[in-house]
Amino acid sequence: MFLGSTMFRHRWLPIFLVAPLAVLVFLFFYAPVFQAFYWSFFLERPFGGGSEYVGWDNFARVLSDPEFWKASGRTVLFMATASSLAVLVPLILAIAADRAVRMSLPARNILVWPKGIAGASIGLVFSFVFNPFVGVLAPLNSLFPGIWNPSFDGFDAYISLIVAHVWGNIPFNFVILLAGLRAIPHTIIQAGAMDGAGPWRRILDVQLPLIMPQLFLTLVLEFTESVTSAFALIDTITKGGPGGATTLLVYKIYLDGFSSYDLSGASTQTAILMVFFILVATLQFVLLGRHINYER
């Protein structure tokens, strides 16, 4: 390809243009990422108390800690349930909004509102809504005492988190999936109708297969999103409780690093979490490499 005529040749200007962002990315992305791995091999004392090389000791310590495994297990569980629900609910809404019904217009407007509301804000709202004594389910508790109490029942707390998480992640997933549905040429839907497939059948046979790229993408992004954005919800709704039942890894890292000042432990767990997500990203890359994108 003859690129020469479609690009500028300049030695310093492009470097100068890209430098500001590159420096920031180096300082605040690569340095911290490197440091997380680096520190996981050192015993770091807080408040600049010096550090000492300890080899794999930190990993041995973290990996033998049952709390780490519990938090990891909860993280994976949350990832699986929260992200699939956070894709499924917007998917159903998007399929509904794709039909020419009167409700579609207000829905398309209102369903993006959560994008403007901080996870912590809506966490506080849901902590109130789900409060066992004054919340929406309080009347249920007076009928069946103890049936709903997120501050004692880990499962209830978990449900609260998921409801709040799905709430906050509707906008992005809804918009992406709806855009995918609307990008399907109208004639393909008509062809389906001519072939005798009714609306329900077309959803399964035509629409869903054709938005596979978007479905896949939202699900992959949700994996990361569910693990990181859960922090604000946990900190405002459950504080990791009851009894650590909703302490996901990110929250545990926060507690270890900023409450217990165990920087080495926090760094080691960060490093492990990062390795996990690098694997997820690689997997995503490999899977996206397979062509689920159809030429239309």
Place this chain on the structure above:
Amino acid sequence: MVENARSINIVASLILLVGIIYILGPLYLTLTTASHSYEFMLQNGLVWSPGDEFFVNIRRIFTETSIPRQMINSLIVALGDAIATCVLSFLSAYAIVYFRTRWAGVVFALILATVILPLDMRFVTTYQVASNVFSPINALLDATGLNDLIAALFGAPFHMEWSILNTHAGLVIPLLAHGMGTFLFRQFFLTLPRDLFKAARMDGAGPIRFLVDILLPLSRSTFASLFVLTFLSGWTQYLWPLVASSTADMQTAVVGLARLVPDEGAVPDYPLIMAGAILVSIVPLSMIALLQRYLVQGLILSEK
């Protein structure tokens, strides 16, 4: 649609109605709760009908909490994040797409890799870097042995300290180390016809002229989309401002709001908190109302 399928349209309408209630329900309860007194809430719990204490609670936010001050912080963080991200991403994407360099591909990959590990995942060590921005450079000089050389030449090794913790800069700058904006602009530039570039060159435009006269005006809506996206993301940050600010007057409004909940014991003063939540959400929500088109467009672009 294709058929006159009444049944499926009714089902679709019902689903959308449930979706709207799911979104609006908590928001509505926020409003009603904010309009009652603490005592009323303790007695009656959650109430669907509005009361008359709304402005009392709003006034309490202004008199009893730091939230007004913190909203200024949030505004600084959100605006700073949005403006800086727009400028930096635009420039770097321009360099990557329109210049013939050997490193463009690698640099783009390195910038894009930032989306894999978000700040909320690497906050512990980012905190350490923010506590001394020069620490990576110091470490680099130490590790490469350059500092021995510097020490020999200037009598002391290079060691500088600069903490940006608990400053506005510290709240904003780590948010900028993100590749989404560059990606967005690059995608947009790639959709522009190459002939546009050739025509501009034929007309004698150099790199700067092309940037200012051609790309900048064409990129207006991409700028708007990225601006809305990063503004909202900056405003709604929680974990980073939580760890990066140590005093109430440097916290963002979202963090300050969460701090209104007492650590243990009593039922929190929900009317006050909800009034605060309304105040905190007004800016981003009105932004969504005004610039929804760009938000939706930005979300779609960020996917491609």
Place this chain on the structure above:
Amino acid sequence: MNAVDTAIHVAAKSIRLADVTKAYGKVNVIPSLDIEFRSGEFTVILGPSGCGKSTLLQMIAGLERVTNGKILFGGKEVQDLEPKQRGCAMVFQNYALYPHMTVAENMSYSLKVAGMTKPERQARVKIVAGMLGLGDYLDRKPGQLSGGQRQRVAIGRAIIREPGVLLFDEPLSNLDAQLRHDTRIELADLHRRIGATTVFVTHDQVEAMTLADRILILNKGQVEQFDTPKAIYHRPASVFVAKFIGSPPMNILPAQGDGSVLRLSDGQVVGEYGLKGDFQLGIRPENVVVEQGMSGGLAAPVRFREDLGSHSIISVDIAGTPVRIATPFGGVVPDYTRLAVTFPMKALHLFDGQTGKAIPEGFGVASKDGK
């Protein structure tokens, strides 16, 4: 239909539109149509974009509802039925193949929906693929096919169900010129073999002229003319039709009759004519006679000349109106700047000056016997 030729057997049905109207909100796309497509007939609906031809096709298919009126297939009312209940098939402009299905799956999807077993479907696919020369591509996805091949898959998908009514929505417009020509011939052949009642929408007059048993010319949702290609060419019912058919199109000039002669707007006499009033006079480019020498006839200053190999098109001005003349290439016309031409009376078409409708009294020999 020739059953030896093909294993696809259709029971062709006539299509009747009885006082059909279509409005989107207040916009009346089709004011009122009352037409019948005969059983087994190949009808082409021709018209400029926005004339309502696609809407009409969609209403026949059941993809759009009629606002008023009835649609009857073989005498049975279908206007309230869903597409799948009408038993018609359609080939779309952009083919509308399912990109995620193979060629075989694309073609047999309707059979699958209808509940046919897999072996039966496979047998059918094999027959249809054989007819269309798609046998080697059954496992490919549409994205791996050329435009012409996709076109065949779309046709295969339509005919596999043996539809009594076969609809085409500008199916050739995405093909290049050569392929369009070849596909046109194949379509004509296919129709001869299958015999389904076929409605074909296009804006291309060549497709209409070559494919149609009858052409329906639509303008603003109303029928301008519905007749055989020959009749449409030789006896256009209106100025609209006259200008729409023929390449280059018929020349139209304003003219006046004073009861004895017909004059152009600048007073030049075209010929003798007994009717009074304002007319629009039409003459096809190939019917204009260039006088040998420079004298007599109508004065025609030459504007330019295009040599097309087989013939030349000379653009002239007659009475201030541009007129095109088709002459044999390198023929009688040297490089003059002025020509003298005559309009043979038997080749003239006369339309009402106001309405643009053909004058029923006719004019000349050509418009009477349809030659």
